[in-house]
Amino acid sequence: MARRKLGILISGRGSNMAALIEASRAEDCPYEVALVASDKPEAPGLAWAREQGIATFAHSPKGIPKPEYEAAIDAALREAGVEAIALAGYMRLLSDDFVTRWRDRIVNIHPSLLPKYKGLDTHARALAMGDQKAGCTVHIVTEELDGGSILGQAEVRIEARDTAETLAARVLGEEHRLYPKVVAKWLTTLPR
Template sequence: MAKSRVGILISGRGSNMASLVEASRAPDSGYDVVLVASDKHEAPGLAWAAEQGVPTFAMSPRGIPKPEYEAAIDAALRDAGVEAIALAGYMRLLSDDFVAKWRGRILNIHPSLLPKYKGLDTHARAIAAGDAMAGCSVHVVTEELDGGEVLGQAQVPILPGDTAETLGARVIVEEHKLYPRMLDQWLSMRR
């Protein structure tokens, strides 16, 4: 059976992207990463992907109207034959039009136990609320910020004295395990 062709969007170091690429190399993986794209030419994750032989694309949105910028990203994804998109630390909000073009074919990893703490500063918010547990969620991307169907979650206890940084360091370890598994399962259900 042919593997699904995945494009990954990043903005920074790309640690979740790297975990997805590495998982794609397992003999039983159902996907190949065919493009890593970024809104930042200097994103460290792009250099890592290129070193791994994964094609890359970078374009800064500065000074470009959002529809034109997203059209260029869309064209790069389609030119690479991408069938599904994984957001991995991509820090730009996608327009409703872009999401509609790829409806049901975009996943995201979010550093909270959705529906709690949509948006930013999730770890600090969980600590401030006195939560016993934090974690991460893989969800389908919709027009609603962090509002699509949750496919899987991993929990991490909030320890006494935790800061956003210490909690985040433990959560990202779980993200790197959860995201490849959920992406592979989700794609296998779609085949």
């Protein structure tokens, strides 16, 4: 069966993007990465993706209306034959229109055990609340910030000596393990 074509959106170094690309090299992986796109032309992850032979697209949103910016990203994804999108450290909120166009075909990995700690500063918030565990969540992207159906989670025990930085590093390791596994399973359930 033909592999599903995945597009990945990044804004920075793209460590979760790299984990998805590395996993796609396995013979039994149900997806291939067709395009890595970014809102930041200087994003380090773009250079790494190009070195791996992956097509890239960058378009800065500075000075242009959001619908025009998203239309350019949408066109690049469709031209590459992308069937589904994985957000991997993409730091822009997608418009409701974009989410509607890709309904149930966008996933994100978020660094908390949703529904706890939507948005930013998740590790500092977990520490401030005295939580015993933190983690990450893969979820469907909807119009509600970090509010879509949960596809998978991984937990990390919070240690007494943890800072937001040390906790973030351990959670990131779990993200790299969880995201490719959940994306692969999710893509096999999508209608063609």
